[in-house]
Amino acid sequence: MRTDLAVIGAGPAGLAAALAASARGVRVVLVDAAPEPGGQFYRQPAPGLRARHPEALHHQWRAWTRLRDGLAASPVRVLADHHVWCVERESGGLTVHALRGPEQERSVEVRAAAVLLATGGYETVLPFPGWTLPGVVTAGGAQAMLKGGLVVAGGTAVVAGTGPLLLPVATGLAAAGVRVAALVESADPRRLLRHAGALARKLPEGAGYAARLLRHGVPVLARHTVLRAHGGGTSRPGGAGRGGDRLTGVTVAALDGRGRVRSGTERLLPCDTLAVGHGMLPHTDLAEGLGCRLDGRRVAVDAEQRTDVPGVWAAGESTGVGGAALALAEGHIAGRSIAARLRGTAPDPGEWAPAAGVRARMRSVAAALESAWAPPARWTDRVTDDTVVCRCEEVTAGAVREALALGAGDTRTVKLLSRAGMGWCQGRMCGPAVAGLTGCEPTPSSSPFARPVPLGVLADGHRAHEDRTEEGPS
Amino acid sequence: MNPLERAGARPGPAFEVTFDGRPIEALPGRTVAAVLWAAGITSWRTTRGEGRPRGVFCGIGVCFDCLVTVNGRPGQRACLVPARPGDVIRTEEGTGRAH
Numbered sequence: 001m002r003t004d005l006a007v008i009g010a011g012p013a014g015l016a017a018a019l020a021a022s023a024r025g026v027r028v029v030l031v032d033a034a035p036e037p038g039g040q041f042y043r044q045p046a047p048g049l050r051a052r053h054p055e056a057l058h059h060q061w062r063a064w065t066r067l068r069d070g071l072a073a074s075p076v077r078v079l080a081d082h083h084v085w086c087v088e089r090e091s092g093g094l095t096v097h098a099l100r101g102p103e104q105e106r107s108v109e110v111r112a113a114a115v116l117l118a119t120g121g122y123e124t125v126l127p128f129p130g131w132t133l134p135g136v137v138t139a140g141g142a143q144a145m146l147k148g149g150l151v152v153a154g155g156t157a158v159v160a161g162t163g164p165l166l167l168p169v170a171t172g173l174a175a176a177g178v179r180v181a182a183l184v185e186s187a188d189p190r191r192l193l194r195h196a197g198a199l200a201r202k203l204p205e206g207a208g209y210a211a212r213l214l215r216h217g218v219p220v221l222a223r224h225t226v227l228r229a230h231g232g233g234t235s236r237p238g239g240a241g242r243g244g245d246r247l248t249g250v251t252v253a254a255l256d257g258r259g260r261v262r263s264g265t266e267r268l269l270p271c272d273t274l275a276v277g278h279g280m281l282p283h284t285d286l287a288e289g290l291g292c293r294l295d296g297r298r299v300a301v302d303a304e305q306r307t308d309v310p311g312v313w314a315a316g317e318s319t320g321v322g323g324a325a326l327a328l329a330e331g332h333i334a335g336r337s338i339a340a341r342l343r344g345t346a347p348d349p350g351e352w353a354p355a356a357g358v359r360a361r362m363r364s365v366a367a368a369l370e371s372a373w374a375p376p377a378r379w380t381d382r383v384t385d386d387t388v389v390c391r392c393e394e395v396t397a398g399a400v401r402e403a404l405a406l407g408a409g410d411t412r413t414v415k416l417l418s419r420a421g422m423g424w425c426q427g428r429m430c431g432p433a434v435a436g437l438t439g440c441e442p443t444p445s446s447s448p449f450a451r452p453v454p455l456g457v458l459a460d461g462h463r464a465h466e467d468r469t470e471e472g473p474s
Numbered sequence: 475m476n477p478l479e480r481a482g483a484r485p486g487p488a489f490e491v492t493f494d495g496r497p498i499e500a501l502p503g504r505t506v507a508a509v510l511w512a513a514g515i516t517s518w519r520t521t522r523g524e525g526r527p528r529g530v531f532c533g534i535g536v537c538f539d540c541l542v543t544v545n546g547r548p549g550q551r552a553c554l555v556p557a558r559p560g561d562v563i564r565t566e567e568g569t570g571r572a573h
Contacts, residue, residue, distance in 0.1 A: 048503020
């Protein structure tokens with residue numbers, strides 16, 4: 001399939017960019033892994049559930065309806081259920097390779113003159129004893145299951161970790177009938193006050209969450225952390241294993257100003273669900289595969305949202321986590337820039353001045369939130385040697401520390417010595433934890449593939465490439 | 475109020491799938507993970523090394539913790555795969571390829 005622009009990711013940034021470019025005559029193919037557009041933020045209930053009031057589980061619903069209706073009225077071609085595993089630069093353009101889901105046995109190619117990476121972000125969860133027990137889920141995962149499947153894992157939840165995502169997750173679960181025993185936030189809310197200027201616009205939103213937490217009777221434990229998740233019983237018939245098969249509760253404790261546990265503050269909160277998260281990270285695999293320059297953990301872009309690879313733009317959380325409003329602004333700017341550049345003209349930034357204003361404001365909000373909601377200091381002290389860090393390969397914190405003792409000086413060597421990060425998720429889940437435990441900066445991924453790819457697909461690709469080569473130069 | 479009521483869901487008729495031979499009810503549109511959660515089941519895999527139970531973790535297809543065997547095909551991400559009438563869902567032991 002050939003097109004002018006391939007947009008990868010149908011969340012706020014991808015949708016805004018696809019609509020802005022399409023409105024200016026660009027042929028757009030929008031490729032997304034989910035069955036329906038929306039991304040994580042605007043995740044919709046599965047159509048089969050026929051929800052008459054999906055807005056009850058969402059906020060910023062009007063922005064979604066505008067995007068949804070805009071997409072329906074546009075000529076943008078949507079490839080849903082397409083999992084992009086690689087973007088290649090070839091002479092004359094770019095080729096997007098995607099596995100068709102959910103079976104993911106066949107790969108399709110989209111050839112485009114320009115590509116927008118709107119691949120979003122994913123949640124960081126730092127390990128603690130018991131975090132692999134069934135019933136412990138990421139905060140975003142609990143929200144995705146709720147929004148998409150209209151389902152919860154149990155009757156009593158603790159929402160814990162750090163970051164702004166915990167608020168909608170706690171209020172969302174409470175509104176869906178779950179008893180939320182506590183919202184456990186390790187940050188000190190007083191730190192937010194230091195950024196009062198940048199965060200002024202966020203105050204009404206924050207006040208709204210506070211009111212909802214109060215209404216649902218959710219106790220907020222600030223400067224607290226989960227020390228341990230406890231298991232017991234069985235989650236399925238005949239399945240009880242050692243240590244129990246199912247979350248039964250968590251021990252929480254207060255933290256002092258230096259991030260240490262205040263002795264004597266430990267207490268047990270019985271629960272069957274723990275929704276836990278420690279902030280978001282940009283999805284950068286495709287950008288890294290293309291050789292785009294990163295700025296820290298984010299894809300580096302210029303004022304037009306261009307990466308340093310010709311023909312490749314990026315917008316949304318992949319260029320820095322900052323929420324839906326920022327993603328919409330960046331996507332809009334990228335779409336307009338792409339439309340102009342594909343015509344061979346330089347865009348007039350004056351045309352997107354309002355979006356640029358939103359982008360500047362929201363980036364300063366994001367910077368303030370990031371510093372206020374840093375992961376709890378000294379969290380690694382509480383990761384016992386027998387705690388699994390790499391969930392895929394079952395590598396413990398003790399094994400990671402041993403690799404360090406053997407002389408590993410970077411995360412790649414730690415990985416080679418311990419296997420941490422070698423499993424299915426390719427270190428997405430354990431990367432930040434390994435970096436924290438070893439004190440090493442995470443090594444950028446060098447994998448050419450953004451997700452596991454069946455060998456048959458690679459063999460087919462190789463045969464197709466050979467066939468093209470045999471046809472001679474074109 | 476449960477999430478279905480909260481969102482005003484009027485799902486089509488439920489259908490049956492089996493989990494380790496036990497019949498359970500599934501609502502159209504739900505993923506295998508959502509169907510299992512709705513039936514009170516939170517683990518459907520044991521790890522290769524320690525044989526520890528696992529279920530949904532990230533819920534969005536990134537972590538691969540929720541792998542399950544559906545209709546004889548191991549390694550399916552339960553949080554992504556939609557449940558279909560008659561699906562035979564089995565706990566995935568180890569690599570899922572032993573039987």
